[in-house]
Amino acid sequence: ARRGGRMARAEPPGATFERRVLRSAAEHHYLRVRLELPDGGARPNVAQFKQLVVSALRELHGEVGAALPVDVLTYEEKTLSAILRVISSGLVKLWSALTLLGFYQNRRCAFRVLQTSPFLLALSGNSRELVLD
Amino acid sequence: EAALPRRYVLCEVVSEDPRCRQCIEDRAVGLAVRDAIGRVHGDYGLACCSISFTVKYLNAYTGTVLLRCRKDSYRLLCSALPFVRQLESRNQRYPCFLSTLHVGGTIRTCQKFLIQYNRRQLLTLLQNCTNKEERRCIQKSLLSCSLTEEQAQSGDEEDDDGIE
Numbered sequence: 001a002r003r004g005g006r007m008a009r010a011e012p013p014g015a016t017f018e019r020r021v022l023r024s025a026a027e028h029h030y031l032r033v034r035l036e037l038p039d040g041g042a043r044p045n046v047a048q049f050k051q052l053v054v055s056a057l058r059e060l061h062g063e064v065g066a067a068l069p070v071d072v073l074t075y076e077e078k079t080l081s082a083i084l085r086v087i088s089s090g091l092v093k094l095w096s097a098l099t100l101l102g103f104y105q106n107r108r109c110a111f112r113v114l115q116t117s118p119f120l121l122a123l124s125g126n127s128r129e130l131v132l133d
Numbered sequence: 134e135a136a137l138p139r140r141y142v143l144c145e146v147v148s149e150d151p152r153c154r155q156c157i158e159d160r161a162v163g164l165a166v167r168d169a170i171g172r173v174h175g176d177y178g179l180a181c182c183s184i185s186f187t188v189k190y191l192n193a194y195t196g197t198v199l200l201r202c203r204k205d206s207y208r209l210l211c212s213a214l215p216f217v218r219q220l221e222s223r224n225q226r227y228p229c230f231l232s233t234l235h236v237g238g239t240i241r242t243c244q245k246f247l248i249q250y251n252r253r254q255l256l257t258l259l260q261n262c263t264n265k266e267e268r269r270c271i272q273k274s275l276l277s278c279s280l281t282e283e284q285a286q287s288g289d290e291e292d293d294d295g296i297e
Contacts, residue, residue, distance in 0.1 A: 062175030064212075096177070 026118030029091045030073070032126075033098060034081040036110045044104065046075040049082060053094075056101040056111075061093050070094060073120075081114070083123060091116075138204035139185065142211060142236050143243045146196035146220070148229035154196070156220040156227055159188040162198055166231075169216040174209050181206040182213075189240065195251070198231070199243055207236065 035052075037043070044052060050072050058066035068090040075082040086094045098111040115123050146157055167186070171179040182202055190199035202210045214233055219226045234250060237243040255275055262268040 058175065060175045060177050062171065062173045062178055064173055064178075065175055 024088065026088055028085050029088050029116060029118050030120050030123055031084045031086070031095070031113055032081065032115040032123050033084060034079065034112045034114055036112060037080065037104065037107060039107055041107060043077050043080060045077060046072060049075055052104055053084065053098070056097040057094065060097040060100055065093050065097060068093060088118065139201055140204050140207035140236055140238060141189065141240055141243045142200045142202070142207065143234045143247060144198050144200065144214060144231045145234055146198060146229050147232055148227060150227045153220060153227035153229050154193050156222040156225065157191060157193040157196060158222060159191055161220050161222040162191065163188045165217050165220050166200065166214065170209060170213040173213040173216050178209045182210050197247065211236065
């Protein structure tokens with residue numbers, strides 16, 4: 001007979017589910033950015049855009065920053081907006097470099113970061129630009 | 134909590150050109166190191182490391198340099214040291230490189246390491262002597278080194294006396 005007799009409770013069956021919590025596990029972070037060039041001059045093409053991003057990193061974070069793996073996934077020359085992908089450990093460096101960039105070919109410019117997410121799918125919808133009829 | 138945590142980086146200037154020794158002065162070395170940090174880590178790295186960055190001690194004869202920086206940014210400093218390629222002073226520049234010998238939390242630990250290191254270097258120099266004259270010179274130096282306990286103005290370098 002078991003000790004405790006009738007007062008002992010049976011052990012619950014083993015758990016059938018498992019919960020895993022991953023913090024900052026995503027490899028890359030995605031940023032949707034827009035370059036603002038208030039003067040109506042020539043717009044950079046995608047190669048010049050990437051060069052601009054890398055040179056911003058080089059100014060603020062040196063050669064180490066410029067070597068950060070940054071990819072331009074999409075680029076629209078008309079609206080000067082792009083989706084950038086960066087390795088997660090480099091997000092702070094990239095974002096700070098974009099924030100502090102002030103000039104493109106001696107023309108005043110500014111980067112606006114519209115959305116950021118560790119999942120690319122999350123950038124497909126933007127509730128800020130949602131138009132309710 | 135250590136008051137204003139600092140790290141002291143002990144390094145050695147190595148150059149093939151013997152004239153580089155005349156460039157080993159605190160301003161030239163400080164500028165070269167800060168320039169390297171600026172290139173490798175950008176404006177942010179340079180600003181981070183420049184807080185309480187100085188050249189604390191220099192020995193032009195042995196090429197020993199002691200740098201001080203904040204504990205938070207010593208990794209930025211140490212990773213930029215291999216990128217120092219030349220020293221410039223009085224419009225003369227000579228190629229060289231810095232090799233890191235020791236990183237310590239206080240000047241005292243760096244000094245203890247430097248004493249041991251110099252002792253070992255003297256022995257190595259003795260072994261690598263090519264002729265009797267040099268050998269005699271070094272032996273004389275080694276035997277004449279002594280630490281006297283109380284002296285009105287004791288020299289800073291206890292061990293080596295400008296041995297080339």
